[in-house]
Amino acid sequence: MSSDAPVGARPPAGKTFFGHPRALSTLFLTEMWERFSFYGMRAILVLYLTAAVADGGLDIGESSANAVYGTYNAMVYLMALPGGWVADRLIGARRSVLWGGVVIAAGHYVMAIPAGWSVFAGMALIVLGTGLLKPNISTMVGDLYERDSPRRDAGFSIFYMGINLGAFIAPLITGFLGEKINWHLGFGAAAVGMTFGVLQYVLGRRNLGDAGARPADPLLGADRRRALTRIGVATGILLAVLLVLLLAGWFTVDTVVNLLTVVTVLVTVGYFARILTDREISGTERSRMKAYVWLFVFAASFWLIYDQAGSVLNIFAADQTDRSVGGFTFPASWLQSVNPILIIIGAPLAAALWLKLGHRVSTPTKFAVGLVLNGLSFVLMAAAARAAVGGDLVSPLWLVAVYAIQVAGELSLSPVGLSATTKLAPVKYASQMLGLWFLATAVGDAIGGQVARLAGAWSQPVYFLTFGLASVVLGLAAVMFTRQIRTLMAGIH
Template structure:
C-alpha cells in the first residue's frame, strides 16, 4: 500500500510534510528560545557560577535527548505517533510557562517537564516524516532537509524575539513567549489531524494494548500518569548534575542490551544496516559534543570576548539557524540534482564532510584571537564565518542522518532507533558540558590546552602563547581559555572527519541498497 498519492502532494512532497514542518517549527521556536536564555539567565540573574551553569545546562540538554528512546518505544508499542506528539507538546508548554516562577522547585521542575515532553514529541514527529515516503523514494533526503529547515526557522527567530523581550521587559517574558510557541505547534499538528492529511499513519498501533488496564487505569492513561510522576526524578537529576555520570552508565547499559536484543531478532540484512545506524549515531555523538558549545561556552564567549554589533549574546544563538534557512533549500535541490545525474555522494562521505567542516568552524572561532583588541575582544566577523562553516557541516550530517535512520531501521523498531539516534545528543551534551568546563578560568592556570603538543596547536591556530597571556590581565586569560579549547577540539574533529571519508567503503557495503 502506498504511503501517499500524487494528488495529495504539495510542491512535490506529501501534504502531511507541510503540517509536520510547521508543528516542528513552533516546537523548536519554544525550545531554542528558552535555550538561548538559559545559561545567561543562570549566570546573570540567578548568579550561578560558570561551572554550575554549565553543569545544569549539560544535564538538562543531555536528558532532553535520552527521553526520546523511551518515548519512541512507548509510541511503537502503545501510543502511536499522534498521541505521543500531543502529550509531549502539552508537557513542554507547561514547562516553559512554569519557568516564569522564580522558586527553585519551579525552575528545576520546569526543566524536567520539558525533558519528559521532548521525549514524547521529538522522535515521533521525525519518524512521522519518514512514514510519509515509500521505501526507496528518492525525495526522502530532500523532504527531511525541508523538515530540517522548519526546525531552524524556529531556531533562528526564537533567540531574536525571546532575547529581545527578555532584555526589554525581563527574563520571564522571554520564557512565556517560548511557551506560546509550543502551543502554536500543538494547534498546527491538531489541525493536520483534523484535516486527515496523515491518512492512517501514526494512529494507536494496537487498541487492545492501549485499552488494557493496569492498576485499574488504561495503559494509554497510565503512561501520562507515569510521565508526571517522573517529573521530580528528572528535576533532582538536573539539580544534582554532578552525579549524572551514573545515569550515563545506566543508559549505556540499557542501550547496549536492548540493541543486542534487536540485533538477535532481525534478519542478517537488517542487522548489517542497523549496525550502520549505530555507527552513524556514534559519529553524531562526536559532532554533538563539539557543536553544542553553541548554547553554553560559545554564548559566554560572545558575551565576554566578541565585539557584538546589532545583537546581544543570547541572540547569537540564531546565527546557525539563520544560515540553515538560507542554505537548506539549495542543499535539498543539490541532492535532488546530484541524484538525477548519479553523482550524489553516499551518506558516509556526507557524514565525514560534515564532521570535518564542524572542526574547521571551531578553528575559525579560535583564529579570531589574531585580531584581539586591548579589551580582549575579537571581531564579530570570525563568529559569523565560524558559524557559517559549521552550519555547512550540519547540513551534510544532521538532516541526512535523520533520513538514513528511518531507512536503516527495521520497520517495527523505527521509533526506538530514532530515539537511539537522538541519544547521540544525550551523550553529546554530557561531554559538551565537560568541554565547556575546560573553558572556565582558574587563577594562574590556563588549562590542558596550554602545554605540550596541545599548546603548540593552540599557538599555531590562535597566535597566542601561554607565556605571553599569563603576563596580561585576567580578561585575556578568559579569552585564551575559550580559543585554546576551540583550537584543540576543532583540529582533532577535522581529523576524525577525514578518517571517516578514508574508511567509508566498507560501511557503504553494509548499507546495501540504502544510499
C-alpha cells in the same frame, strides 16, 4: 518510529496547503511554534544560569551551566524513544502530539515564574513533553501521504522549513526580552509561542483525517496492563532515587547532570548490544549494524562540538564579542538565529550537490567531511579566542563564520545520517532506528556537556584548538577506514 502510515490510515482530502494536504499547515505551524519555544528558551538558558543574582540570574558558574545545557539537550533526544513507544503502543501519535504540546507549554510557564527552582522544574516538563511531540509529529506528516506518493519528500521539506523558521525567529524575541528586560519574561514568551502551537493544533485537528488517530501497534488487554504496571514501577523507582539523593544531601545540579549523562550512555550501549546479539537478524544485517556503530560514533562526536553553540559559544558572544551597532548593543542570543537561517539557505544547495555526486562520494566520506568541517570551526574559534585575550572584544563576524562552517558540516552529516539509518536498519528494527539516530545526538550532547566544563578550566584558545584538532583527526581517520566501513555496509552506499 516509522513515517509510513499505519494500516488503515487515510490521507485527508479537501483544501490544500501549497498543493499539499491542508493538514500539513496544521502540523507545520505546530512544529514551528514548538521549535520557537524550544530554541527561544535554549538561546537564553546558559546566559540566565550564568548571570549574576543581581542581574536576575542564578550565578551557578559556567562549568555547571554548560553541563546542564548539554544534559538538557541530551534528555530531549533521549525521551524521543519512550515518546515514540507511547504513541505506537498506547495512545497514538495525534494525542501524543497534543499532550506533548500541553506539557511543553506548562514547562515554559513554570520557567516564567521568577524563582530559582522554576527553571529546573520547567526543563523537566519540557523534556517529557518534547519526547511525546517531536518524534510523533513527523510520523503524522508521513501519514498525510500514500506510501509511494511523489509529493511525500516535498511535504517533509515544507515541514522542516517550519522547524528552521521557528528556530530563526525565536532567539530574536526571547533574547531581547530575556537579556534586555527580564529573563523570566523571555521564558514566558516561549510559553506563549507553544500555547499558540497547541491552540492552532486543536483548531486544525478536523483537517487531519485519520493521520495519527490510532496507535500503530496497540497493546491490548493483559499486555497493556502489564506495560502500564512496569511504567508505574519504573516511575516509582526514579522518584525513590531522587528522594534518596535529596535526603542524603546529594541532590545537586552536578549530581543530577552526572547521573543523567551515565544513563544516556548506558541506554545507548544497551540498545546496540540488544540489536547486535539478536539471533533473529541475518549476518548481513549484523554486518551493517557494525558499520552503523562507526557512523554513530562519528555522529555523536559531531554533535559534541556542534551543540556547544548554545553554551560555550553563546557565553563567548555575551562576554567577548562587540555587539554594538549604531549605539545599540544587540543581545548575544541573537547570534543563535544565524544557524537556522544558514540551514534554510544551504539545505537546497547541499541536496543538489549530493544528488549530482551520486554514489561517487560514500556515506562514511560525507561523515568525515562533516567532522573535519566541524573541527575547523573550532580551530577558527581558537583564533577568535586568541584575538580576545586581554579583554579585547572581537567582531561577531567570527561567530558568523564559525556557524557557517558548522552548518556546512551539518548538511554533510545530518541528512545523510538519517538516510543511512533507514538503509542500514535490520528489518526487525526498522521502526526503532530513527530513535537510535536521535540517541547519537543525545550521547554527543551529554558527553559534550561534561567536556564543556573544561572551557572554564583551560584557556579558551587551548580548549577550542584541542577539540577542533581532535575532530579533524577523527574525520581524517574516518577517511582512512572508509573502505573497511563500506565493506561492513554490505552493498549500501
